[in-house]
Amino acid sequence: MAEFETLSVRDVRKETPDAVSVAFDVPPELEDRFGFTPGQYLTLRATIAGEDVRRTYSICSGLDDGEIRVAVKRVEGGRFSGFVNEALKPGMTLDVMAPEGRFTCPATERAGHDYVAFAAGSGVTPVLSIVKTVLAREPDSRFTFFYGNRDTASIIFREALEDLKDRYLDRFTLIHVLSREGQDVDILHGRLSEEKVRAFAQAGLFDPATADRFFLCGPGDMIDTVETALAGLGVEARRIAVERFTPAGDAAPAAPSERAQEAAREGIEVEVVLDGATRRFELGEEDASIVDAGHRAGIEIPYSCKGGMCCTCRCKLVEGEVEMAANYALEPWELEAGFVLGCQSRPLTKKVVLDFDAA
Structure with missing residues (x-):
């Protein structure tokens, strides 16, 4: 399961009036883990006004720049982008996930593309x-x-x-x-x-x-x-x-279908496989997704964007049925193989089983 590491902020650079770039200090023992392929992103986490807030930001540095840096453009009403642009300073720390993402281009020497x-x-x-x-x-x-x-x-x-x-x-x-x-x-x-x-x-x-x-x-x-x-x-x-x-993290999710609302009213048993362990919790009407229900139950289900853009919460549906509010990340073959996004999934049956360890 994807985990966060606490990294120190090395530099915050003003790029435009409403955007900054942020570079991190990566200790030697984490250098391999934070090696990246051009085009990947980092998931950042901070506690803002007492709330755990996560956002994904793409890496802007090249492989030969000697640093790992992301850009954050201020979004109107955006909690995380506002915090980074207004309050983040060198020496402060943020929780950061290792690089992820599929929008990549591995450079190949002697290639002519x-x-x-x-x-x-x-x-x-x-x-x-x-x-x-x-x-x-x-x-x-x-x-x-x-x-x-x-x-x-x-x-x-x-x-x-x-x-x-x-x-x-x-x-x-x-x-x-x-x-x-x-x-x-x-x-x-x-x-x-x-x-x-x-x-x-x-x-x-x-x-x-x-x-x-x-x-x-x-x-x-x-x-x-x-x-x-x-x-x-x-x-x-x-x-x-x-x-x-x-x-997406600041946008209202699409309303659940009548079938999903009815299932939630009756109560749903959710079973998830995380790091080899099976955990169970209930999903109710107050929960917008399986990820939200899991976090309400104290289970750290992985997620980052909460908008269907990334694959941090990708999992395999083993039992039951779900609907997804949005999907901008999974390929057709993944959908056919039974993969779903946990942050967008709402159960349609009384029980669903999801495997977050599935490859």
């Missing part, structure tokens, strides 16, 4: 980690990055990206798309849209037929728009990696 990325806002964070590492470790690879923001002042890691562009003139193409600031070329003004993606392809800025891998990271509507455009250009789903950035 053509990568394309579309990101908006803080969606740049994992893309930056991937870009840094690929350009440094794959000398024959090319990377084209379309990055959407409101205006120049809101561009996170602007200097770092410009430095990469200057260093790798022949291999890194950076294209800024700004929604609230005019540019010399009309197509670069506005939001990333289907029309823009098609226009970029028609202009020869990327080749949908030959690009090896596409990385899409940002809000859900932007992801859907770009995915639709790429599909229309003949790009198969297997070539597209997606990471949705949504303040």
Whole structure:
């Protein structure tokens, strides 16, 4: 089961007026555990106003940066992002899980790939980690990055990206798309849209037929728009990696179905397998999910985003039926194999058995 380690904050750097990056000191005995693949994220935990609050933030450092750093953009009303931007200082500590995530790009020496990325806002964070590492470790690879923001002042890691562009003139193409600031070329003004993606392809800025891998990271509507455009250009789903950035932990979950509400009213027995031990608890009407019910019973079921975005709470449904309020993480084959997300699962039967140790 995923566990937290307490790490000291080495550095807090202001990146834009509403975003900071945070670097951690990792002691030698934890270096192997906190080794990461570009594109992965960290789950952070803090007690804020007496409440245990957890959020996931992508790693922005490359493998050769000599540090592990995440970016945190302030979200309106966001408890954790507000705390990090306003109160977190070097020398303070946070509970941190080891790196996780599937939005990755393991760099391969002597590879010659053509990568394309579309990101908006803080969606740049994992893309930056991937870009840094690929350009440094794959000398024959090319990377084209379309990055959407409101205006120049809101561009996170602007200097770092410009430095990469200057260093790798022949291999890194950076294209800024700004929604609230005019540019010399009309197509670069506005939001990333289907029309823009098609226009970029028609202009020869990327080749949908030959690009090896596409990385899409940002809000859900932007992801859907770009995915639709790429599909229309003949790009198969297997070539597209997606990471949705949504303040899910602060958003209200979808209402349970009538069947789930009826089952909860009657009382549900939940049995979970964690670290080889079987534990049982009851789920009632007050519980939004199996994870919430377990924590109310004092059982530390793993979770992080609580929004269906990550797989920290991935488990296998062994007995019974559940419905999921949302799922942005599990692949079709995992659903067919019986895997569910504990933070999104609501029982539909009087008893459910979930195995969190299942591979």
